[in-house]
Amino acid sequence: MTTSQNTEKKKSGVFGKILAWLLIIVFLAVGGLVYYKYYFVFGEGVKSGYLNFAVKKGNLFKTYEGKLIQEGLRSQSGTGVSNNEFEFSVESDSIFRILELNSGKYFDLHYKEYHGVLPWRGNTRYIVDEVINMK
Structure with missing residues (x-):
């Protein structure tokens, strides 16, 4: 082999x-961003209110969705007064059955908040994972 071939190799x-x-590095960075956006729990807490509805809906992915009406009034953009509403998704069939059978009752729901929405997880960033109390 010549010197030029060694240099080329x-x-x-x-x-x-x-x-x-x-x-x-690019693969790890993209993987980290996807994890942060869709799987990292940004926040968690408890919301309380009257369950307005719990439905199973979706075109391709059937997901469980619900809405709590919270007590009190809130001014939106200074123009008027409206109810506090908390829209959420549910992953668990058993939690959805409890909500579905008790619409209109007062609930304390534990939820997790994510940065992004996955179509098979639900339509919202808020995922209810536990019913703490029901009255």
């Missing part, structure tokens, strides 16, 4: 290593 080997590391 070293250059292509270095370029291949750089490209491989760059692809690994």
Whole structure:
């Protein structure tokens, strides 16, 4: 082998290593962003109110959705007064059955908040994962 062939192999080997590391870094960065956007729990808490509805709906992915009407009044954009509403999704069949059978009752619901919405998880960023209290 000549010196020019050795130099050419070293250059292509270095370029291949750089490209491989760059692809690994890009893959890890995209994976981290997807995790942060759709699977990282941004916040969690409890909301209380009267259950307005609980429905199963969707065109491709059938998801469980619901709405709580919270007590009190809130001014929106300074123009008037409206009810406080909390729209949420439910992943669990058993929790949905409890909500479905007790519409109109007062609930304390524990929820998790995500940054993004996944179509098979529900239509909202708020996912109810526990019924704490029902009156």
